[in-house]
Amino acid sequence: MSAVCLFILILCFYGTARTAAGKAETDGYKVIQIKVGKQVTIQCKSASNQEMLYLKRGLNEEEDIFYLTDSKKSTINQKFTDRLQFHGQVPNVDILLKNLTLDDTGPYWCVYKMSSNYKLKTSRGNGSVLLVVTESGPAPVCTGQSQGDLVLVSVVICAAVLIVVLTVFLIWIIIKTKPLRSTVKKRQVPVNDVYEDMRGTIRR
Incomplete structure (x- = not known):
């Protein structure tokens, strides 16, 4: 037990x-459920100055969806070429994904990169989303x-x-110990009948 x-x-x-x-x-992100064919806006933001913004997809950020530098140079993944639009500049960028399909389901990360001491420093920004595309149903956030x-x-x-x-355990312990107490017989002190007989004869 x-x-x-x-x-x-x-x-x-x-x-x-x-x-x-x-x-x-x-x-660091919100979960969004949206029907097939609808659109979603991912608002990537960072409190600090950044040089590059990546929109990545996957648990390990393995797929690059969108890339934008502070000099406004951009690259869009071929899967989203006709379905992705963006507004703003690094670090605050609104990324619109249109005509969503079931394959678009997954986590999308706003990842920023900035050179520091000749090294690229990577950090996650605000606005990342876990996108769930469904065939029907509401779209709660x-x-x-x-x-x-x-x-x-x-x-x-x-x-x-x-x-x-714990209550059941205590009750079980109480029930388990009660029979033990009732089954234990009181020890009787043996009476030596020989000595009693001798005392009786002496008195006579």
Whole structure:
């Protein structure tokens, strides 16, 4: 029983840790769900001066979608040549993706690069999105606020589960120990009948 409690406790902490980690990862971007054929605007921004902006796609930023320098030199991925428009200049650029398809689903990162001491310094900017393109349905936007609510709910659920498990465990211990107490017989002190007989004869 204690092993089960420990296992549930580990699961709760693991789930909470995963949720908190998910919140930390999504704090820098928002999740957007959009229907096929619609459009989305990715607003890349940075508080500091930058020289180059890359819009990258993929969990590991493996695909370059768009590139823009502070001298307004730009490059667009062939898949988006007819579907991508941009406005503004580095570091604040609005990137419009039109006629979205299911294949466009994925994380899009605003990545900035700037030369410092003859080296390129890379940093992520604000405005990155996790784009989910669907065939039908509404297009809600999830932000860090909903992630915070998810963390709170998961913590409350874990606490409730732990309280229930501990209560059941205590009841189980009480039930388990009661029969032991009732089955233990009181030890009777043996009476030596020989000595009692001798005392009786002496008195006579």
